[in-house]
Amino acid sequence: MNNKLVLLAVSGAFAVTALQSCKPQNTSSVVSGNASVKAYVAPGKYDEVYNFLSGGFSGQMSVYGLPSGRLFRVIPVFSVDPEKGWGYSEETKPMLNTSHGFVPWDDLHHVQLSKTNGDADGRWVFGNANNTPRIARINLKTFKAEEIIELPNSAGNHSSPYLTENTEYLVAGTRFSVPPDNANGDVPINTYKQNFKGYLSFVSVGKEDGKMDIAFQLECPGVDFDLSRAGKGVSHGWFFFSCYNTEQANTLLEVNASQRDKDFIMAVNWKKAEEYIKAGKGRKEKVKYVHNVYSEATHSASSEMKTEVTILNVKDFPDLCYMMPCPKSPHGCDVDPTGEYIVGSGKLAALLPVFSFSKMLKAIESKAFDGAYDGIPVIKYEAALYGEVKKPGLGPLHTEFDGKGNAYTSMFVSSEVVKWNIKELKVIDRVPVFYSVGHLCVVEGDSKNPTGKYLIAYNKITKDRYLPTGPELCQSAQLFDISGEKMEMILDFPTIGEPHYAQAVLAEKIQKNSQKIYKIDENKHQYVTKGEKESKVVREGNKVHVYMTCVRSHFSPDNIEGIKMGDEVYFHVTNLEQDWDVPHGFAVKGAVNAELLIMPGETQTLKWTPEKPGMWPFYCTDFCSALHQEMQGYVRVSPASSNTPLVWSLGTNLPKAEEPASK
Amino acid sequence: MSLLSRIGIIVAAVLLIGSTFVPIWQIDLNAPQYPEGLTLKIYTDTLGGNVDIINGLNHYIGMKTLHTKDFIEFSVLKYIIYFFAGFSLLVAFVGNKKILYTLFSLFVLFGVVAMIDFWRWEYNYGHDLDPHAAIIVPGMAYQPPLIGFKQLLNFGAYSVPDTGGWLFVISGVLMLLVVIKELKFSKNENK
Incomplete structure (x- = not known):
């Protein structure tokens, strides 16, 4: 009896363990012990790689360092x-x-x-x-x-x-x-x-x-042209465009543009196009x-x-473009480092076709066509096909390369990155991402010589990855070490906007050229002020131009009177500093406008239309020095009918202050 | 004077001329905000290095700005050095020991006067401060060290001879060696 109970308990425990092992992988099972070491860049040390991320709906571009995932700048x-x-x-x-x-x-x-x-x-x-x-x-x-x-x-x-x-x-x-x-x-x-x-x-x-x-x-x-890549090396001179909606639907595209078994990758001979243009065609x-x-x-x-x-x-021009059939609404069409292989990623396909550039050329030569699409020859699918990667994952989108014969494809639906060998068309490794990866990038992974140390996945869904911030969440990038046979996740980092594609490049290619200041001697701005002595205020009708300078820690002039209602005031602010990392800022109370950030040696202009008479302070918005709080000034605005003279000053009052009468 | 002494003096003359092409003194400044450091380079006829940046910073403590034209020294220093180089060549040519001793005495005197002058400038710049300056620390002066290191508020100042200064020192040492050699020689002769 007791033995039976023990047996029952043991088998129960076994069942629980078995169930656990069947659960999908989570973060703890994909992040190994030394991941934090690999992504750690000590304070004061530089990252190895610049990562330029599209901001998607933010409209901007962000710059991150890798492997730390630190944000440097939003351009x-x-x-x-x-x-x-x-x-x-x-x-x-x-x-x-x-x-x-x-x-x-x-x-x-x-x-x-x-x-x-x-x-x-x-x-x-x-x-x-x-x-x-x-x-x-x-x-x-x-x-x-x-x-x-x-x-x-x-x-x-x-x-x-x-x-x-x-x-x-x-x-x-x-x-x-x-x-x-x-x-x-x-x-x-x-x-x-x-x-x-x-x-x-x-x-x-x-x-x-x-x-x-x-x-x-x-x-x-x-049709809908989706993505493209230029040929390189052997295929230099050609461009490849994926296209969907070859059904030419104009409504409910998610159904109506998904009817055909194959859409196209269009190959464009741009050298030929160049010739036709030169010939005046x-x-x-x-x-x-x-x-x-x-x-x-x-x-x-x-x-x-x-x-x-x-x-x-x-x-x-029948020898300009050729259609290569590609299964189910292709998205990415990525060219490997040699230029010979073109990977099509049909969003809805259960396989990844790899086209061969040399086979494509032969097919064109031997006219291995399967009719035409709106006048453009359609190459027979098999005639340009190198082979297919079977069961790569679900929802393939984009592919990049490591320069060692491997390709990495993002799988949106099955939420994973899949590493496969191009020549053998065999899957080598797959790692889950959190969640639903869109684009991915390998350091210089679309070049002839990728430096395949890191891969970054840019995910569309973040959900439970970070502390929640209400309904609207950040987007997430995930960093993988791909220097070994197996991909290894080493870092998550949040991003601005919604990154689509991003590119990464060795820091040494950019770092050494980075500019520190603008030379004031070379500043040819129409309203530059190349020294405090040249600062002035000039009235041209109802336009008032303020030639203003800033230097730690004052503006010149910092007192202005004689601005009248109806004036348009242009503050042309020149930063006289010639030292690295000493920007100044400029803002005026009540201006229906933004601020200025002025880099050393630069001139920037803020337009201000005063909306009522009174006293309007302005100040430096970029903490520039120990006396930054003192970097401020006043503009006096008078009614249009007033006769307040136009005066400006720094250090000494203009007009001279009257002594208050003594008792 | 022996041939060796004459060659020694000629080398000293060449080094002196050389010193007019390179900075003779430098003051290195380091602060938490300037990990890369700021340098003031003093040539025989001009100031170099990060003069503008240093001037920009010094206005906080009310120090006068540095301008080459404010220093009479820069218009004459080069010629004084040329004079000594010429004088040295003359000594080497004529070979008269008395003139050698005169050269050496004048050179040492010049060196001492130059250092006193340098100290005087440092003292004036460090003490003659604008009473309306933004930062006034009671009892604080900003005189950089004549030679060596000194902490001035957030800046550590390190003042040392630069290449030209060392050339100057070496030519002085050469002259000294020649003088000693000639003095010994004359003593031997007298015996």
Whole structure:
């Protein structure tokens, strides 16, 4: 009897243990003992890697250090940032101009580091605006957005801003096909098939200065262009675009755009397109798009409205584009470091097709076609296919590479990262992520020479990973050590906005070029003040220009009288400091505006329209020195009819103070 | 004077000329906010290093700003050194011991006067403070050390000869050795 009871108890305990081991893995089972050591960067020590994250719906780009996951900076790009005066100062307002006017927000999805010979060169990082199609270039000396170009004929600028191996071109494919800009867009939506087109923009990048220009656009069938990658090495000269909704549905896409068993990866021979453009085969179209440039010399941005693009209709050039069938609404189409393999990730597919570039070329040569899609030859699936990875996971999205013959694919639905061998098409390892990974990146993982030490997963769902903050939670990134055979999770870190793609690069490529100050001697701002003696206040009608300087710990002038109601006051504040890490800030009480943050040697302008007479203090907002609290001043505003003289001063009262009468 | 002595004096002259191309003195400043340090380099005819930054910081304590043009020394120092270099060459050429001793005495005198002058400047800058300065610490002066280390509020100041100063010292030592050698020689001759 007793024996039976013992047996029962033992088997019960065994059953519980067995059940436990069947439970899905959780954090404690995937984080091993020395993970904290691997992610630990001691105070005062530098990280090995810069990680540039798209901010998604924040519109900005954030800069993290790896392996620590520390946030260094949020670079304002497509959204206003009152903290830095971005979009508020007179100098930066033009950066957010578009053909639709000033747009204060956008959705930055993908980042691309500039490349030379297929490797990150640390000069610039590019980001796309998804909503009002634009591309921005950020200078990695100053970590400042210095150019933004708008893209006509486009909507949902999603397959963007992917670039070629020497940064010859950035591409920008439209996710929402739309009627072209100069066509009548006021048509029934159900005429999608007749009236909607998908445009791919090729934006050239200046070799030395990085200046962007729309070299040409390809007019393609009206489908949804999702993501893209340039060929490299053997496939240099080609671009690959994934596309879905080849059903050309215009409503309930989640069902209607998922009908076909295969959509396409479109291969574009851009060298050929270049030749056609050179031969004058393009047609010019009148469009409107804005090109904004920030000058480091004048510390000011300017906007230019451009009016023409050159277009090639791919239907008219049969050797320009080819369709490779790819299972079920492909998302990522990623090219391995050799340039030979192209990995398509069908969001709804149960396998991962790997295409071979050399087989694709042979198929084109031997015309192994399976008809055409809207005039574009469709290559037979097997003719370009290298092979399929069977049962990789559910919901494959994006793939990057470690340079050792392995690929890493994010699986949204099964919430894991899967490591597999490209040649053998075999899964090597899989790790759970928390939860539902979107993009992932390996350090320089899209280059010819990835430095495969770390992989970062950017997850869409955070849930219980951090202390809760109400219904709205941060987004989460997870860091993996991939130097061994098995991937090892070593860190979680929260991110700003909602990162989509991110890129990581060895710190040494950027760190040494980072600028410390702007030289005051080289400041060519129209309203620069190169010394306190030059500070002044100038009235031009109802516009008042204040030529103001700041230095630890005062503004010059710090007392201003004679401003009248109806005036527009422009504070042109020059930071005279020439020492590293001594910015000053500037804010005025009641200004319907933001603050300024002025870096050493820089001039920035805050526009202020006083709304009533009285006394209006201003002060330095960036703790600059032991006497920062003393860094303040007053502006006196008088009624429009008053005759208060325009005076300004520092240190001595102007007008002279009257002695109070003694008793 | 022996040939060796003459060569010694010529080398001293060359070193003196060399000292006019490099900084002769440096004052290193370190503070918690300046882990990379700030340096004031003193040349024979100008100030170098982080002069502007140091001036910016010194306004808190009401110290006068440093400007090359405020120092008469910078317009003559170079020529005094040229004079000594020329004088040395003359000594080497003529080989007269009396002139050698005169050179050495003048050189030592110059060295002493220069150091006194340097101390005087340091004293004046360290004590002649604006009474309206933002930071006034009763009894506190900001005279940097003539040579060596001193803590001045949050800054540690370290004052030492720079390359030119060392060249200067070496040429002085060379002259001294030549003088000793010649003195011994003359004693031997007298026996």
